[in-house]
Amino acid sequence: xxxxxxxxxxxxxxxxxxxxxxxxxxxxxxxxxxxxxxxxxxxxxxxxxxxxxxxxxxxxxxxxxxxxxxxxxxxxxxxxxxxxxxxxxxxxxxxxxxxxxxxxxxxxxxxxxxxxxxxxxxxxxxxxxxxxxxxxxxxxxxxxxxxxxxxxxxxxxxxxxxxxxxxxxxxxxxxxxxxxxxxxxxxxxxxxxxxxxxxxxxxxxxxxxxxxxxxxxxxxxxxxxxxxxxxxxxxxxxxxxxxxxxxxxxxxxxxxxxxxxxxxxxxxxxxxxxxxxxxxxxxxxxxxxxxxxxxxxxxxxxxxxxxxxxxxxxxxxxxxxxxxxxxxxxxxxxxxxxxxxxxxxxxxxxxxxxxxxxxxxxxxxxxxxxxxxxxxxxxxxxxxxxxxxxxxxxxxxxxxxxxxxxxxxxxxxxxxxxxxxxxxxxxxxxxxxxxxxxxxxxxxxxxxxxxxxxxxxxxxxxxxxxxxxxxxxxxxxxxxxxxxxxxxxxxxxxxxxxxxxxxxxxxxxxxxxxxxxxxxxxxxxxxxxxxxxxxxxxxxxxxxxxxxxxxxxxxxxxxxxxxxxxxxxxxxxxxxxxxxxxxxxxxxxxxxxxxxxxxxxxxxxxxxxxxxxxxxxxxxxxxxxxxxxxxxxxxxxxxxxxxxxxxxxxx
Numbered sequence: 001x002x003x004x005x006x007x008x009x010x011x012x013x014x015x016x017x018x019x020x021x022x023x024x025x026x027x028x029x030x031x032x033x034x035x036x037x038x039x040x041x042x043x044x045x046x047x048x049x050x051x052x053x054x055x056x057x058x059x060x061x062x063x064x065x066x067x068x069x070x071x072x073x074x075x076x077x078x079x080x081x082x083x084x085x086x087x088x089x090x091x092x093x094x095x096x097x098x099x100x101x102x103x104x105x106x107x108x109x110x111x112x113x114x115x116x117x118x119x120x121x122x123x124x125x126x127x128x129x130x131x132x133x134x135x136x137x138x139x140x141x142x143x144x145x146x147x148x149x150x151x152x153x154x155x156x157x158x159x160x161x162x163x164x165x166x167x168x169x170x171x172x173x174x175x176x177x178x179x180x181x182x183x184x185x186x187x188x189x190x191x192x193x194x195x196x197x198x199x200x201x202x203x204x205x206x207x208x209x210x211x212x213x214x215x216x217x218x219x220x221x222x223x224x225x226x227x228x229x230x231x232x233x234x235x236x237x238x239x240x241x242x243x244x245x246x247x248x249x250x251x252x253x254x255x256x257x258x259x260x261x262x263x264x265x266x267x268x269x270x271x272x273x274x275x276x277x278x279x280x281x282x283x284x285x286x287x288x289x290x291x292x293x294x295x296x297x298x299x300x301x302x303x304x305x306x307x308x309x310x311x312x313x314x315x316x317x318x319x320x321x322x323x324x325x326x327x328x329x330x331x332x333x334x335x336x337x338x339x340x341x342x343x344x345x346x347x348x349x350x351x352x353x354x355x356x357x358x359x360x361x362x363x364x365x366x367x368x369x370x371x372x373x374x375x376x377x378x379x380x381x382x383x384x385x386x387x388x389x390x391x392x393x394x395x396x397x398x399x400x401x402x403x404x405x406x407x408x409x410x411x412x413x414x415x416x417x418x419x420x421x422x423x424x425x426x427x428x429x430x431x432x433x434x435x436x437x438x439x440x441x442x443x444x445x446x447x448x449x450x451x452x453x454x455x456x457x458x459x460x461x462x463x464x465x466x467x468x469x470x471x472x473x474x475x476x477x478x479x480x481x482x483x484x485x486x487x488x489x490x491x492x493x494x495x496x497x498x499x500x501x502x503x504x505x506x507x508x509x510x511x512x513x514x515x516x517x518x519x520x521x522x523x524x525x526x527x528x529x530x531x532x533x534x535x536x537x538x539x540x541x542x543x544x545x546x547x548x549x550x551x552x553x554x555x556x557x558x559x560x561x562x563x564x565x566x567x568x569x570x571x572x573x574x575x576x577x578x579x580x581x582x583x584x585x586x587x588x589x590x591x592x593x594x595x596x597x598x599x600x601x602x603x604x605x606x607x608x609x610x611x612x613x614x615x616x617x618x619x620x621x622x623x624x625x626x627x628x629x630x631x632x633x634x635x636x637x638x639x640x641x642x643x644x645x646x647x648x649x650x651x
Contacts, residue, residue, distance in 0.1 A: 014026075014046065016028060016034050016036075016037060016044050016045060016046055017044075017045045017046060017047055017048040018036070018037050018042045018043070018044065018045070019034060019036050019037070020048060021048075022036075024036060028044065032044075093189070093192075093193070094189070094190055094192065094193030096143070096186075096190065097186055099168045100168070100171075100182070100183070100186060101136075101143075101146075101147060101150070101183070101186075102165060102166065104164075104165035105150065105161065105165045105166070106133050106136075106146060106150065108159075108161065108162065108165055109149060109150040109153050109154075109159065109161075110126075110129055110130070110133065110149070112153050112157070112159045113129075113149060113152075113153050113157075114126055114129075116153075116157060116159075116352070116409075116413050117152075117153060117157050117413065118298070119297075119298050119301075119349075119350040119352050119353060120301075120350070120352045120353050120356060120413065120414065121258070121262060122255065122258050122287075122289060122295065122298055122302070123206060123209065123255055123258050123259045123262060124149075124206065124255055125252075125254075125255050128252070128255070129146075129149075132145055132146050132203070133146055140190055140191070140193060140194055141191075141194070141196070141201065141203050141204070141207075142203065143187075143190065144187045144190050144191045144207050145187075145203045145206055145207045145210070147183050147184075147186055147187040147190075148183075148184065148187040148207045148210035148211060148214070149210055150180070150183050151180040151181070151183035151184035151187065151210065151214050152180075152210040152213050152214055153180075154176045154177065154179060154180030154183070155176075155177055155180040155181065155184070155213075155214045155217040155218060155415075156213045156214060156216075156217040156415040157413055157415065158176070158412055158413070158415075158462055159176060160176055161176055161179065177217075177218075180214065181214075181218060184211070184214045184215075184218075187207070187210075187211075188211065191207065197234075200234040200237055200238060201238070202238070202252060202255075202256055202259075204234055205231050205234045205235050205238065205240070205259060205263075206259060208227050208228075208230045208231035208234060209227075209228075209231045209259060209262065209263065211224075211227040211230075211231075212224050212225075212227040212228040212231060212266070213415070215227060216415075216416070216417065217415050217416060217463075219416075219467060221274075225270060225274070225276065228263070228266055228267065228270065229279075231263055232263050232267060232279050232280055233279075235259070235260055235263055235280070236279070236280075240256055240259070240260045240284075241260065241280060241281065241283050241284065242283070242284070243283065243284045243285060246284065246285075254287050254288065254289050254290075254291065255287075257284060257285070257286070257287035258287045258289075258302065260280070260284060261286065261287065261302070261306050263280055264280045264281075264282065264306070264309065265305060265306070265309045267279065267280055268309050268312045268317075269417070271312070271317050271320065271321070272312070272320065272367050273420065273424070275320065275321050277317075277321070278314075278317055281314075282306075282310050286299075286302070286303045286306055287299060287302065289302075297348055297349045297350055297353075298349065298350065298353070300347075300348050300349050301347070301348075301349025301350060301353030301354070301356075301357060302353070304342065304343055304347070304349070304353075304357050305353070305356065305357055305360065307342045308339065308342050308343070308357070308360055308361055308364060309360075309364075311335055311338045311339055311342065311364065312364065312367075315331070316335070316368075316371070319371060319375075320367075320371060326375075327371070327375045327377070329377050329387070332368065332371070332372055332375075332377060332386075332387065333384060333386065333387070335368055336365065336368055336369075336384075336386040336387075339361060339364055339365055339368065340365075342361065343357055343358070343361050351406065351407065351410040352410045352413050352414070354406070354410075355403075355406050355410050355411050355414065355418070356414055356418065358399070358402045358403075359399065359402075359403070359418055359421050359422065360421065362395050362398060362399040362402075362425060363421040363422075363424060363425055365386070365391075365395050366392060366395050366424065366425050366428045367424075368386075369386065369387075369391050369392060369395075369428070370428065370533055372386075372387050373533060373536050373537060373540070374536060376540065378391075378537075378540065380541075389432060389435075389436050389537065389541065390432070390436070390438075392425070392428045392429045392432045393429065393432065393438075393447050393450070395425060395428075395429075396425060396426075396429045396447070396450040396454070397445075397450060399422075399425060400450060400453050400454070400457070403422075403457060408460070408461070411461060412461055412462045412463075415463065416463040416464070416467060416468075418461075419458060419461050419463055419464045419467070419468050420468065422454065422457065422458055422461075422464075422468075423458060423464075423468045423471070423472060425454070426451065426454035426455075426458070426472055427472065427475055427530075427533075428533065429447065429450060429451055429454065430451055430472075430475055430476060430479050430480060430534075431479065431531070431533045431534035431537055432447070432537065433447045433448060433451060433480060434479040434480050434534055434543070434545065434546070435534055435537040435538045435541055435543040435545065436537070436541060436543065448480075448483060448484075451476070451480070451483060452483070452484070452485065452486050454472070455469070455472060455473075455476075455485065455486060455489060456486050456488055456489065458472060459488075459489050469489070475531075478531070478546065479531065479534055479545070479546065480546075481546055531545075
């Protein structure tokens with residue numbers, strides 16, 4: 001028998017890149033991550049070309065260099081969602097990014113939060129915030145909350161970070177929203193490293209609340225809703241809905257109450273915007289913030305906001321989400337009365353709170369009116385203004401007069417959430433103007449002028465130009481295609497001509513203000529913008545709409561008898577014109593202009609418009625506007641839109 005001389009050679013074991021660089025024995029099989037890399041939190045790779053052996057160096061120094069180089073490589077790729085490496089090691093996935101959160105950045109963010117955000121959202125006591133900042137090195141939970149807070153003030157509240165506080169030069173080129181996004185993903189990634197769901201704390205709920213606000217500001221509404229639901233669930237697990245749980249440290253009790261009520265209001269806002277369900281109820285006392293005397297105005301403003309949202313109860317949400325289909329007209333009248341009485345004429349709160357309170361009150365009025373339309377309860381002959389077709393005109397008039405008195409920073413501190421409410425009212429007003437007749441008054445602003453004012457106001461607010469203005473223009477192009485547009489919008493040559501989002505590269509509206517939202521996705525929900533309300537109004541008034549009403553079948557609703565329907569009282573004239581005429585019926589329009597005392601008065605691009613108005617809750621309000629007729633540029637046109645000469649202003 002021939003002997004077998006075949007020699008079986010064992011495979012040559014090769015050290016991974018990190019072990020070879022550190023000059024240590026590689027404990028691995030060449031396929032799975034070696035134990036050394038797993039222990040050190042390094043990516044285990046086999047990419048390096050073997051070279052000759054050299055002198056040994058400091059292993060600790062090499063380890064630090066390896067970690068730093070891999071972190072730099074991760075930063076250079078633009079902060080991937082998980083901030084991980086190649087997925088081969090789990091320990092590196094939850095390691096903190098060196099140099100991402102220097103102490104100076106934390107100090108700036110906390111100071112900005114307590115100066116600008118706290119008056120509207122006092123969810124954190126300054127002492128507790130400072131304790132969390134001190135404990136960041138020892139507590140991952142504290143680190144995640146502080147990083148999320150920093151992301152929140154940059155994305156939602158528009159904090160500008162001084163470049164001098166950044167330790168890493170590669171971060172200096174990022175916008176405040178871009179850097180805030182990087183911080184957000186850092187916090188989200190690290191929180192996955194511990195079981196926060198099984199053992200939630202107050203910081204857990206607060207962190208989820210910040211995530212919700214950040215993702216909403218980034219136009220990721222489904223992600224935002226998921227984190228809002230996570231926060232409400234965690235709040236329930238902690239018993240924050242039960243008054244019996246509030247018996248501990250006053251510093252924690254008051255802020256936990258605030259957080260619960262903010263979740264309560266955010267959930268109802270989503271319910272109205274997106275027909276979402278609700279899970280929190282007004283089962284605890286409102287926060288008093290008595291431990292800090294200077295917080296009394298903040299507590300007053302917060303209680304007013306809570307009282308507004310308390311009117312949106314289970315009955316309303318069931319009707320709004322079409323769980324129930326029948327409504328008592330008396331109940332609707334009482335609801336509108338409650339909204340009117342919930343806010344006094346004089347507010348003893350901060351300006352930022354006053355902005356939110358006034359806008360929210362008018363927005364909720366508009367939402368209740370829409371429910372009336374869906375229920376067939378709106379009439380042209382009712383003595384109650386709140387159930388007539390012209391009610392959105394009054395809402396818009398009151399709201400625009402209020403916003404004219406507020407500074408732009410006080411409005412922008414609320415982020416795009418405030419703009420979304422303005423957008424909802426503007427869409428409601430547009431539907432009314434398209435479906436009803438009105439008698440113009442040569443000496444007063446008319447409904448079409450209010451639409452133009454909403455366009456200008458939304459375009460000047462941070463996030464409005466890139467996110468909501470294209471949607472409102474898309475709606476106008478279909479519902480009011482012949483509405484003259486204010487020149488201050490700086491419209492491009494191509495704008496959307498149908499409902500929905502403009503095609504990429506064809507419908508972008510260039511911003512005339514500096515903002516970081518130009519690269520973010522616009523709203524994509526089918527409800528933005530929707531013509532369902534216009535169809536319902538047209539079905540009840542007999543109006544002819546400029547778009548195809550057969551696109552979506554109308555639900556059968558009771559109709560109202562319409563005779564001489566006018567959005568103004570008879571004292572303003574007897575001649576009627578269609579809401580969809582080919583020209584503006586008002587000779588005195590005036591785009592929104594903030595007070596000249598504010599530094600942002602330059603951004604609109606025309607001289608200030610002086611308003612003199614007398615306000616009555618149910619009466620008519622006249623606005624006398626100074627117009628410069630010589631400022632008209634006959635050569636200006638925007639994609640087929642006619643331009644009203646009286647709409648042109650220049651400095």
